[in-house]
Amino acid sequence: MAFGWIDEQAELRRRAGLVRTLRPRPADSPLLDLAGNDYLGLARHPEVAEAAARAARTWGGGATGSRLVTGSTELHQELERELAGFCGFEAALVFSSGYAANLAAVTALAPHGSLIVSDAGNHASLIDGCRLARGTTQVVAHADPDAVRKALGAHDGPAIAVSDTVFSVDGDAAPLAALAGACRRHGAGLVVDDAHGLGVLGDGGRGAPHAAGPAGADDVVVTVTLSKSLGSQGGAVLGPARVIDHMVNAARTFIFDTGLAPAAAGAALAALRILRREPERAARVRAVASALHARLTAAGLAAVRPDAAVVSVRAPSPEGAVRWAADCRAAGLSVGCFRPPSVPDGVSRLRLTARADLSGEQIERAVQVIGETRP
Numbered sequence: 233m234a235f236g237w238i239d240e241q242a243e244l245r246r247r248a249g250l251v252r253t254l255r256p257r258p259a260d261s262p263l264l265d266l267a268g269n270d271y272l273g274l275a276r277h278p279e280v281a282e283a284a285a286r287a288a289r290t291w292g293g294g295a296t297g298s299r300l301v302t303g304s305t306e307l308h309q310e311l312e313r314e315l316a317g318f319c320g321f322e323a324a325l326v327f328s329s330g331y332a333a334n335l336a337a338v339t340a341l342a343p344h345g346s347l348i349v350s351d352a353g354n355h356a357s358l359i360d361g362c363r364l365a366r367g368t369t370q371v372v373a374h375a376d377p378d379a380v381r382k383a384l385g386a387h388d389g390p391a392i393a394v395s396d397t398v399f400s401v402d403g404d405a406a407p408l409a410a411l412a413g414a415c416r417r418h419g420a421g422l423v424v425d426d427a428h429g430l431g432v433l434g435d436g437g438r439g440a441p442h443a444a445g446p447a448g449a450d451d452v453v454v455t456v457t458l459s460k461s462l463g464s465q466g467g468a469v470l471g472p473a474r475v476i477d478h479m480v481n482a483a484r485t486f487i488f489d490t491g492l493a494p495a496a497a498g499a500a501l502a503a504l505r506i507l508r509r510e511p512e513r514a515a516r517v518r519a520v521a522s523a524l525h526a527r528l529t530a531a532g533l534a535a536v537r538p539d540a541a542v543v544s545v546r547a548p549s550p551e552g553a554v555r556w557a558a559d560c561r562a563a564g565l566s567v568g569c570f571r572p573p574s575v576p577d578g579v580s581r582l583r584l585t586a587r588a589d590l591s592g593e594q595i596e597r598a599v600q601v602i603g604e605t606r607p
């Protein structure tokens with residue numbers, strides 16, 4: 233029977249406690265949200281929502297075509313200019329998602345004969361970029377600049393090192409300055425995904441590369457998503473103008489994809505302007521993450537010290553993690569739940585995300601619920 237193997241896979245997943253289900257949320261959910269990625273609380277900010285609506289009225293519901301045909305509006309250009317300027321890069325290129333931006337950055341910068349040195353903890357979109365690229369991928373130990381140095385030193389020809397700036401599972405930061413140094417020494421490019429750093433780390437939320445120093449260097453390329461701190465949708469690649477020109481001409485997820493919807497571009501631009509006006513939002517989300525970690529640790533839970541907004545709490549098993557998250561939900565708290573295959577080390581976790589707009593009382597309530605529902 234066609235697709236018969238799907239049933240076998242579904243049964244294996246069920247037995248391993250790894251079945252995933254969709255849970256559509258109502259607009260007025262009563263749950264306290266520590267699962268979403270709206271780090272700065274901007275997704276529903278009136279200025280952001282109004283900018284999305286205005287952009288849709290002005291430009292339409294969709295971009296109408298790929299960026300190279302009809303899908304580039306003046307709004308996209310404005311967003312690219314402001315995003316690059318804010319993060320300290322010469323140029324930026326907006327994509328329909330952060331996923332597409334990562335596929336573009338890795339595939340377009342790793343031609344035949346090149347080496348890609350990829351951190352073992354990288355996000356799935358960087359991994360998929362490596363899988364699609366023509367170059368050869370060498371996976372190295374997590375957050376290990378020496379391993380990167382060694383791999384680059386053993387290769388003759390074009391090379392890039394690829395890493396998240398903040399890893400999505402445990403919320404730990406990459407050793408960016410050391411990685412940039414290793415790449416420079418070997419004439420390699422550094423490609424980093426700042427999905428969890430933009431809006432959270434660096435001066436006023438300018439991102440991890442800005443904080444660590446390599447932002448704007450001619451051998452550094454950064455990808456971001458517009459869907460977390462900026463409360464919108466879409467992604468971007470930031471870097472030297474010649475790299476961005478290369479993306480326009482060579483990145484297949486740019487060339488063969490409809491441009492980002494104007495509403496999303498408008499919302500992201502409005503959020504960026506709010507962040508520039510209210511830089512304290514970045515400091516606040518970091519403080520909330522630290523407070524969550526401190527309170528969870530004091531309650532005897534195995535929480536990982538956060539370098540940005542993601543706070544990870546170890547769970548005993550995939551089934552235990554699912555039950556824990558479900559019990560939290562029943563008690564009014566929405567938390568993320570990471571299980572294999574989303575976790576490279578096989579350890580299941582609750583994944584909490586700090587938000588700049590969480591009150592002290594909400595933090596206390598969240599910690600109390602997580603402690604009381606602990607398996």
Ligand SMILES: Cc1ncc(COP(=O)(O)O)c(C=O)c1O
Binds near residue numbers: 459
């Ligand atoms: C580290 C990282 N990179 C890239 C992405 C993909 O971004 P987007 O959701 O905009 O496709 C995500 C998650 O969404 C992420 O966590």
